[in-house]
Amino acid sequence: xxxxxxxxxxLVAIPSLLGISVxxxxxxxxxxxxxxxxIAANPAIPPEVAAxxxxxxxxxxxxxxxxxxxxxxxxxxxxGFSFASRINVDTLILQRLPTTLIVxxxxxxxxxxxxxxxGVLAGTRPYSIFDQVANTLAFIGFSLPTFFTGLLxxxxxxxxxxxxxxxxxxELSSTGWPWLWEQIRQxxxxxxxxxxFQGASLVRYVRxxxxxxxxxxxxxxxxxxxxxxxxxxxxxxxxxxxxxxxTLVALQMPIVFSGAIVTEQIFRxxxxxxxxxxxxxxxxTPVIMAVTFVFACLVVMFNxxxxxxxxxxxxxxxxx
Numbered sequence: 001x002x003x004x005x006x007x008x009x010x011l012v013a014i015p016s017l018l019g020i021s022v023x024x025x026x027x028x029x030x031x032x033x034x035x036x037x038x039i040a041a042n043p044a045i046p047p048e049v050a051a052x053x054x055x056x057x058x059x060x061x062x063x064x065x066x067x068x069x070x071x072x073x074x075x076x077x078x079x080g081f082s083f084a085s086r087i088n089v090d091t092l093i094l095q096r097l098p099t100t101l102i103v104x105x106x107x108x109x110x111x112x113x114x115x116x117x118x119g120v121l122a123g124t125r126p127y128s129i130f131d132q133v134a135n136t137l138a139f140i141g142f143s144l145p146t147f148f149t150g151l152l153x154x155x156x157x158x159x160x161x162x163x164x165x166x167x168x169x170x171e172l173s174s175t176g177w178p179w180l181w182e183q184i185r186q187x188x189x190x191x192x193x194x195x196x197f198q199g200a201s202l203v204r205y206v207r208x209x210x211x212x213x214x215x216x217x218x219x220x221x222x223x224x225x226x227x228x229x230x231x232x233x234x235x236x237x238x239x240x241x242x243x244x245x246x247t248l249v250a251l252q253m254p255i256v257f258s259g260a261i262v263t264e265q266i267f268r269x270x271x272x273x274x275x276x277x278x279x280x281x282x283x284x285t286p287v288i289m290a291v292t293f294v295f296a297c298l299v300v301m302f303n304x305x306x307x308x309x310x311x312x313x314x315x316x317x318x319x320x
Contacts, residue, residue, distance in 0.1 A: 009307060013300045020296045025070060028285050029063045070289070080286030084279065089290045093272060097294070099170070100271030103190050104260050108249070110195030111202055119206025120238055126211060134203060141200025146193050146259045150266040153189045164189055170270040190267045194259055198252065205248050209241035216240075250306035253299045 061069075073080065079089040122131040158166040165186045172182050213219065214237055222232050261273035268274070272291050279287035 006304075006308070009304050013304065017293075017296060017300060021071070021293055022067065024289060024292050024296075025067045026063060028289055029066065079290045082279075082284055082287050084282040084284040084287070089286050092275060092287060093290060093294060096270055096272045096275050099269060100260060100264070100273060103187060103263075103269060103271065104194065104256055106187065106191045107194035107198065107260075108256065110191060111197075111199035112249075114196070114199040115202030115206050116238075119203045120210055120233065120241075122203065123207040123210025123241070124214060124233060124237075131207070134207070138200045138203040141196055142204075144197075146197055146262050147266055149197065150189070150193045150263060153192065154266070157189060166267075168267050168269040186267075190263050190269055193263050193266075194256065197259060198256060201252075202245065202248070205245055206241065209244050210237060213237045213241045246306050246309050250303045253302045254295075257295050257298070 070080070077090070079093070081087075082089050082092055085092060118134050122128075122134045125131055153164075154166055157164040165182075168186050168190070169182075172179055219232060219236055222236050223229070257273070260271065261276060263269065264271045264273040265277055272294065276288065276291045278284075279291065
């Protein structure tokens with residue numbers, strides 16, 4: 001793989017991120033509400049103190065000037081100050097980001113582990129009983145919203161069976177293996193909600209891609225040469241069928257992150273999704289801007305990973 005290709009893709013991503021940041025900043029600046037409204041309404045705080053705070057944070061400056069100040073501060077590693085939490089925004093995000101990435105990463109792994117074998121088997125055996133059952137379950141899976149399946153799992157595994165904790169506990173007192181086991185137990189339901197929702201939609205795409213590939217001439221030629229069916233499927237069909245699936249996984253990352261926001265609220269997972277909701281309720285614009293920009297960076301990063309995987313899946317693609 002060419003290092004120049006990766007550098008070139010990163011350089012292309014910079015204007016995209018700048019454009020996203022401009023749109024996000026303007027939308028937040030024009031949105032109604034004032035982060036210092038509670039301070040202004042507090043009779044114990046003199047008006048001159050509130051005015052000095054607004055001047056310090058530049059809330060009375062023009063939008064374009066505030067954006068340039070924000071961009072310059074971001075370039076120097078200063079992500080701003082949270083009006084609600086009274087701490088630096090980067091500290092808040094670094095506290096919450098690992099939890100979100102672990103939950104989303106585990107959910108994506110679960111979705112791929114479920115979708116690939118089920119979709120391949122359904123695509124190689126079209127209209128069989130297995131295919132019909134898989135399609136029915138897939139339709140049910142991506143038709144149900146994540147908040148509904150989350151509540152169902154809570155009612156079943158937490159309330160009725162009492163197997164799994166209802167709320168995610170970020171401050172476990174145990175250490176070692178007991179701590180790891182509790183982490184796994186409290187992560188099962190959030191990961192299942194996100195993973196099965198994504199896996200249900202991936203099953204349909206994998207099945208469709210496999211159906212398109214198995215009819216191609218080179219697959220028929222491979223079979224006519226006496227190559228075993230399992231080898232034909234694994235080496236010739238699956239590898240080509242995964243190309244559109246990789247594209248889908250990369251393009252669905254915004255949906256995954258939006259689903260993670262809802263899931264984190266249901267299970268009280270201390271991730272950046274729940275941080276974003278809390279910041280929106282408190283009108284904490286520096287946190288909202290930083291979290292949404294982090295989401296945008298993660299989406300761009302996953303699309304870059306998808307571009308890199310294309311070359312491994314399809315040798316016809318050149319990185320030059």
